[in-house]
Amino acid sequence: MSEFLWTLLLLFWEFFKTGLFAVGGGLATIPFLYDIAARYDWFTDSQLANMLAISESTPGPIGVNAATFAGFHAAGILGGIVATLALILPSFVIIVIVSKAYQRFRCSLLVNSAFETVRPAAVGLIGAASMNLIEAAIFPGAAVTAFSDVLSQISWIALALVVICAILAYKIKKHPIWYIGAGAVVGLVLGYTGLL
Amino acid sequence: MLPMMQRELIDKKKWVTKDELLDYFAVSQCTPGIISVNTATFVGSKVGGFWGSAFATFGVITPSLIIILGIAAFLWRFMDIEAVRYAFNGIRIAVAGLVIAAVAGLIKQSVKGWLGISIALIVFICSLVFDLSPILFVLAAALVGIAIFLAKRKAGPKDV
Numbered sequence: 001m002s003e004f005l006w007t008l009l010l011l012f013w014e015f016f017k018t019g020l021f022a023v024g025g026g027l028a029t030i031p032f033l034y035d036i037a038a039r040y041d042w043f044t045d046s047q048l049a050n051m052l053a054i055s056e057s058t059p060g061p062i063g064v065n066a067a068t069f070a071g072f073h074a075a076g077i078l079g080g081i082v083a084t085l086a087l088i089l090p091s092f093v094i095i096v097i098v099s100k101a102y103q104r105f106r107c108s109l110l111v112n113s114a115f116e117t118v119r120p121a122a123v124g125l126i127g128a129a130s131m132n133l134i135e136a137a138i139f140p141g142a143a144v145t146a147f148s149d150v151l152s153q154i155s156w157i158a159l160a161l162v163v164i165c166a167i168l169a170y171k172i173k174k175h176p177i178w179y180i181g182a183g184a185v186v187g188l189v190l191g192y193t194g195l196l
Numbered sequence: 197m198l199p200m201m202q203r204e205l206i207d208k209k210k211w212v213t214k215d216e217l218l219d220y221f222a223v224s225q226c227t228p229g230i231i232s233v234n235t236a237t238f239v240g241s242k243v244g245g246f247w248g249s250a251f252a253t254f255g256v257i258t259p260s261l262i263i264i265l266g267i268a269a270f271l272w273r274f275m276d277i278e279a280v281r282y283a284f285n286g287i288r289i290a291v292a293g294l295v296i297a298a299v300a301g302l303i304k305q306s307v308k309g310w311l312g313i314s315i316a317l318i319v320f321i322c323s324l325v326f327d328l329s330p331i332l333f334v335l336a337a338a339l340v341g342i343a344i345f346l347a348k349r350k351a352g353p354k355d356v
Binding site: 017018019020021022023024025026027029030031032035049052053054055056057058059060061063064065068069074075079080081084087089090091092094095098099102104107109110111112113114115116117118119120121122123124125126127128129130131133134136137138140158161162163164165166167168169170176179180182183184185186187188190191192195 | 197219220222223224226227228229231232233234237238240241242246247248249250253257259260261263264265267268269271275278280281282283284285286287288289290291293294295296297298299300301302303304306307308311312313315316317318320323324327329330331333334335336338340341342344345356
């Protein structure tokens with residue numbers, strides 16, 4: 001029991017930090033989730049890729065969905081609730097304070113100036129975290145441990161499909177569920193034909 | 197989520213004006229956290245003070261909680277099934293593609309000028325190479341932004 005409580009406390013602490021420092025939209029939590037995956041044994045990188053897939057295809061902000069999912073993975077239903085509440089707590093406190101004087105906050109050049117540089121940094125972080133997602137997609141088999149495994153284990157079909165999907169999703173802005181549904185069908189076909 | 201908020205909050209409930217909602221949205225992008233949750237907190241605060249914001253925030257996360265906990269509780273029992281594993285192999289491909297597309301959109305939207313490009317590139321490479329907390333990068337970038345602000349103010353007070 002005490003170990004369970006300790007897990008809940010750690011979950012709260014990790015997701016509180018995520019909520020405080022994840023800036024720049026729904027994907028901003030992804031680098032933090034990979035950071036958490038590396039430091040705790042709550043979920044693996046490939047489980048995280050599956051969680052993000054489900055978080056993208058269900059309603060609600062992806063950041064919230066992913067936190068709920070990750071928390072559930074670490075400590076069941078209570079873990080899901082704790083992680084979600086911890087994620088939104090910092091911004092809740094900040095907004096409650098800012099909402100009293102948001103006109104002044106909006107014009108604060110200092111805040112604007114800080115965000116001019118924080119936003120590109122967030123993009124860099126998300127870009128780096130997305131490498132993990134690409135890795136999970138193009139190495140469907142076992143995890144790659146040595147660099148020499150890369151060429152022998154890479155799925156070229158998967159790599160080509162990732163590129164095609166990225167271009168389609170960038171050009172045609174349909175809801176993610178369409179791409180994910182198509183991905184599931186393609187995965188089934190390739191799986192049963194032995195191509196992936 | 198913004199179009200839905202416009203329809204429900206401005207047109208139907210008349211809780212906020214369009215300008216207010218856009219203001220909230222803009223400030224929500226310059227505060228930590230998830231933008232749509234922040235906007236909900238804002239609207240709640242305007243309509244019902246502290247408790248308004250508490251209920252609005254809780255409201256906006258409740259569907260996520262219920263849906264995701266429901267899926268999470270059942271899904272992992274099916275992960276051993278061959279068909280489910282195959283489907284997820286394909287789904288992970290789609291998600292990788294979607295995230296790359298989203299990152300491309302973010303680059304277009306938020307990475308501007310040589311300063312923005314170099315910050316994004318440096319953070320991208322450093323976070324791939326070194327095992328550092330994302331928090332460090334966010335704080336370092338904020339410090340750079342503040343330093344630039346202070347340097348500009350010192351150089352010419354009239355520009356600020």
